[in-house]
Amino acid sequence: MKKSFDESTHFWGRIWIWSAVVVVLLVPIVACLYYNAWPQGSAVLKGLLGVAPIYWTVGIIEIITYTPMLGTGGSYLAFVTGNLSALKAPCALTAMENAEVKPGSEEGEIISTIAIATSSIVTTVIIALGVVLLSYLVPVLDSPVLKPAFDNILPALFGGLAVVYVSKNWKIAIAPLVFMIAIFLIVPSLASSVGILVPVGAIISIVVARIMYKKNII
Amino acid sequence: MNFSVNSPFLYVVAIVVILFVIAQSVFFLIRAYRRGKAIGMDKAALKKTIVSSAIFTIAPAISILLGVITLSKFLGIPLPWIRMSVIGAITYELPAATSTATALGISLSETIRDPKVYTAIAWVMTLGILPSIVGTPILLKPLQKGMLKIKNRDSKWSDLLMTAMFLGMISAFLGMVFADIRTGLAGFIPLFVLLFSALLMGICGILIKKCKMKWLETYAMSISMVGAMIFACIISAIIK
Numbered sequence: 001m002k003k004s005f006d007e008s009t010h011f012w013g014r015i016w017i018w019s020a021v022v023v024v025l026l027v028p029i030v031a032c033l034y035y036n037a038w039p040q041g042s043a044v045l046k047g048l049l050g051v052a053p054i055y056w057t058v059g060i061i062e063i064i065t066y067t068p069m070l071g072t073g074g075s076y077l078a079f080v081t082g083n084l085s086a087l088k089a090p091c092a093l094t095a096m097e098n099a100e101v102k103p104g105s106e107e108g109e110i111i112s113t114i115a116i117a118t119s120s121i122v123t124t125v126i127i128a129l130g131v132v133l134l135s136y137l138v139p140v141l142d143s144p145v146l147k148p149a150f151d152n153i154l155p156a157l158f159g160g161l162a163v164v165y166v167s168k169n170w171k172i173a174i175a176p177l178v179f180m181i182a183i184f185l186i187v188p189s190l191a192s193s194v195g196i197l198v199p200v201g202a203i204i205s206i207v208v209a210r211i212m213y214k215k216n217i218i
Numbered sequence: 219m220n221f222s223v224n225s226p227f228l229y230v231v232a233i234v235v236i237l238f239v240i241a242q243s244v245f246f247l248i249r250a251y252r253r254g255k256a257i258g259m260d261k262a263a264l265k266k267t268i269v270s271s272a273i274f275t276i277a278p279a280i281s282i283l284l285g286v287i288t289l290s291k292f293l294g295i296p297l298p299w300i301r302m303s304v305i306g307a308i309t310y311e312l313p314a315a316t317s318t319a320t321a322l323g324i325s326l327s328e329t330i331r332d333p334k335v336y337t338a339i340a341w342v343m344t345l346g347i348l349p350s351i352v353g354t355p356i357l358l359k360p361l362q363k364g365m366l367k368i369k370n371r372d373s374k375w376s377d378l379l380m381t382a383m384f385l386g387m388i389s390a391f392l393g394m395v396f397a398d399i400r401t402g403l404a405g406f407i408p409l410f411v412l413l414f415s416a417l418l419m420g421i422c423g424i425l426i427k428k429c430k431m432k433w434l435e436t437y438a439m440s441i442s443m444v445g446a447m448i449f450a451c452i453i454s455a456i457i458k
Binding site for chain 1: 221227228231234235236238239240242243244245246247249250251253254257259263264266267268270271272274275276277278279280281282283284286287290295297299300302303304305306307309310313314316317318320321322333334335336337338339340341342344345346347348349350351352353354355357358359361362365369374375376377378379380381382383384385386387388389390391392393394395396397398399400407408409411412413414415416418419420423435436438439442443444445446447448449450451453454455
């Protein structure tokens, strides 16, 4: 019997993602071999201790939060190419919204994969072009006039996205929104670890949505 | 071997990694596109997804490029280029480099010359993000099985659950704009930018629905994002 499309996506996705693991690990390995410069284990360990507890937790939580939205192919790709919260997830969500398909359906799977793949290719090409043209670009991109534009890219992105999603489901949105606004007003320094708050927001809105669903409010 | 953070050898490594990422993306793009056609999806809709995703990506991609520029000041181009093209983000890589430098007792104010410091940073960056890549093939199937179970039991709740997850994510980023407002008027800039982006999206929504400008859907997100970024430059100039 022929494998289903989804089964075969898993098959190819695994091949690609395990190859990506090898490629990613080979980078520091070849650098060490070529320069014959293996770092002290203790230095790497100490460096890792400073970041790994948070990254590893966020990394696993991101997988749990984003894979249901992104679908099979989209997840295998997005977790290699990265920039999930600020680019791939909003991109896939907007594409599915515009195409009027649901995440989790086969059409949703296809639209999400196409959106993430296109976005990955464009990102990689723009960074590559940027690297080639770096000496011309730095004065422009580093100029104080443009700085506020890129400092504010997240609010600029999420403002538009919020209109689409919050207006449609404002009842579910109230609780997590009030919580997030309150927590950032009380502890502004949390802005640097917004990644940890994404699952917190998701849990709050799921719990509240469940209660409202049971009481037939939504 | 003379070490330099910008040596041709490291550039070659970077190019190999970048080609791998592009190959994987092209593979999934073609596969999904073919499958879409095979199950009878509208070709125009598939093409529209490609165009709108590409346009939508430009501004965030330039902001990622800015991350490469920031890191290149002490790490050279190749390593930040690799890290930002594969799963990395400036919010991961900068703390990883800083944490390692602190552990080694060096400063990141100038370009690294010691290859051992360089490789130590490369290892910390790589091992720090590894669970995201390794975790996906391990966790994806069980997670999907769980979602499918919920869907079969109660499909209305499963849709709500997905929506609630999006909203939780969006809320975290919406709440973030309130982080600086106690610092004075300049701290309100992110909030103003967010509201302006929402306003533009609202206008696009009205034009799409009331004036039947369906084509605008493809560009609405990009228009509100880039429009709000331009607004950020103007309002920052006025407030400061």
